[in-house]
Structures are given as structure tokens and as C-alpha cells.
Amino acid sequence: MAKGKSRPNFTGVSRFLDALKTDTESAPPSQISDSTVKETDDDSRPTKKQKTDAPKLLPSDSAYQSYDATGLVPFYTEFSQVPEDLKKYFFQRRRYFSLYDNGCLLDRVGWYSITPELIANQIAERCRCDTIVDAFCGVGGNAIAFAQTCEHVIAIDNDETRLRLARHNAAIYGVADRIEFVLGDFIQFAKTLFGRGETRQGRAVDVIFLSPPWGGPSYLHGTIQNLPSDASEHPEFRLSDVTPVHGLELFKLAERITPNIAYYLPRNTNLQDVSDLVTNAGACNAKGKEKARMVEVEEEWMGEKLKALTCYFGGLARGQEDLF
Numbered sequence: 001m002a003k004g005k006s007r008p009n010f011t012g013v014s015r016f017l018d019a020l021k022t023d024t025e026s027a028p029p030s031q032i033s034d035s036t037v038k039e040t041d042d043d044s045r046p047t048k049k050q051k052t053d054a055p056k057l058l059p060s061d062s063a064y065q066s067y068d069a070t071g072l073v074p075f076y077t078e079f080s081q082v083p084e085d086l087k088k089y090f091f092q093r094r095r096y097f098s099l100y101d102n103g104c105l106l107d108r109v110g111w112y113s114i115t116p117e118l119i120a121n122q123i124a125e126r127c128r129c130d131t132i133v134d135a136f137c138g139v140g141g142n143a144i145a146f147a148q149t150c151e152h153v154i155a156i157d158n159d160e161t162r163l164r165l166a167r168h169n170a171a172i173y174g175v176a177d178r179i180e181f182v183l184g185d186f187i188q189f190a191k192t193l194f195g196r197g198e199t200r201q202g203r204a205v206d207v208i209f210l211s212p213p214w215g216g217p218s219y220l221h222g223t224i225q226n227l228p229s230d231a232s233e234h235p236e237f238r239l240s241d242v243t244p245v246h247g248l249e250l251f252k253l254a255e256r257i258t259p260n261i262a263y264y265l266p267r268n269t270n271l272q273d274v275s276d277l278v279t280n281a282g283a284c285n286a287k288g289k290e291k292a293r294m295v296e297v298e299e300e301w302m303g304e305k306l307k308a309l310t311c312y313f314g315g316l317a318r319g320q321e322d323l324f
Helices: 084-090 108-113 117-126 141-146 160-172 186-193 216-221 247-255 271-279
Strands: 013-016 031-037 131-134 152-157 179-183 207-210 261-266 296-302 305-312
Touching: 084 108, 108 160, 117 141, 117 261, 117 296, 117 305, 131 141, 141 152, 141 160, 141 179, 152 160, 160 179, 186 247, 207 247, 247 261, 247 271, 261 271, 271 305
Parallel strands: 031 296, 131 152, 131 207, 152 179, 207 261
Antiparallel strands: 013 031, 261 305, 296 305
């Protein structure tokens, strides 16, 4: 697939949400677009540890001999092998990795936090650029997709095992050479770029993808205390539930590097929180241009199931491509 800065054609149906207006004099409403990814039957598909003071690269090939991480975590081939709490995720294995049967590996956290491959591919097409940072890469689902649309991917995670799994999986997809795997904390990594705007290789960061921990499968239980007993909807997820820091603080940190941010959040996220990210944004982007006060929220569907929301800021949002 061709890579580079050429922007893809946008798809989906957008509508304005007047309820999200927080400054009717200066801020246009947020946008939301519906994006449906066709879902196929799974069986028909092809077959935080200790943080470092400063990010570091994984050891080179000479130290590891190869990218093969087989043996670090179990590779399940039969339903009977899977722990009870992971069985529902095992049924989705080829939706997470279409090449799962080639040996893709996930740790326990990866099983419930990875972005389904078709959704990851769609996000990657929207984020097409030269250099992108995947701030919480996990076992590599999004990083692999980004490597197919971007020239250079910086994939960060503070868990060495998880990062080695990501590199292992990227090698299966044939894109490991386009990904720089960084062992470290994104917050510390981002602070090293303040005032520079470039990576150690002298590359400017075009896009940052934020998919921070949601708190595990329990995120759907939310923190709302006064739900009616017959409530059919999940409690709202708040940006204050994001870890390792408040979701607003995380966004501001990323925005100091680039205004082009894709924020991957639970489907039950409070949209006023998302809108507030725009009203809290600075007046100018990194190039000194006045920043449009708008965010596009894309619903990520697979079949009839809403999986998540991707919030696009800066030049990634429809109608603001000139800011890219």
C-alpha cells in the first residue's frame, strides 16, 4: 500500500451535535460520523511493569537473534486451552489478527485491549502521514496497521514483554522494519520532544494516536453511582477514568507535539468530555495557524455492534484538512 502524506478520501455520514456546543460565539459544534466496518463470521476469516526514567529501544537483532517471541505467552489453538475469562475473546482471535493462525501472540491484557484489525486499518487510513506515534501500542494491532499507511511508526509501551509481542506480530505481517519499538512511558517520551518537535532521527511527528488503558473489561461498568435499576445503557465513561493520567492531561501533553491527534475511546464515553478537549485547546497549532475549534467523532461499528469511538482533532478532522 502506498504510504506518505497524501490524504485519504473521507467516508461516512456526519451530523452536527448541537448539544456539544460550549461556546456558541466562537466554537462550531463537534462532528460525529458513522463508520461501519463489515463484519464477517470469525471462522470464515483467513487463517504495566516498571517504568524507565528515559525511553530506550529494544535490544537489536544481534541480541535477540530474531523477532520471534514464541514462548513468552501461551499460543492458543484450541478452545479447551483458553482460561475461562479469555474464552469470549478467543472467539474473536481472527478479528484481532487475520494472521492469528500464523502465530500471532497476545498477553492477557492484549486479549481485551487490542483494536480489531479492520477498525485499526480504517483508523490507519485516516491517519495516513509520514511519522506517527502510537503512544500505547500494546501487542501491536494499531502499529501494524499504521505501518501500512505511514512512512515511520514509533510504537511505545512500558511493558517489555508486550513490546516484544508487538514486534513479533509485526514481523508476521512483514512490517517490523517500518516500526521503531520504544520501551518507555509515553509521558516521559513526549516531554523529551517539547521544544524540538522531532524524534531522535530528526523526523517531525505528524500524528499521535492515543489509545490509553480504559481500566480493563470493567470499563463498561463506569463510575456513575445513581443509575436506575432498569438502566439498559452502560454508565458513561469519563476522561477522568483514563489511566495513567487524566484523559484531558494526556491530550494536552500530546497536543504540545502536534495538533493532529486520534483519540481511541470506549463507545460509552461522555461526549461533553470530548467536546471540552476542543474548548481547552490552544489558539494556534505548531505551525502558527489559527486552530479550528472542532473535533470529529467517528463511531467504529462491526456489523450491528458499536465497538468504540475514534475522535479526530486538528488536520485529521473532516473540514480541517488544511491544518495538517
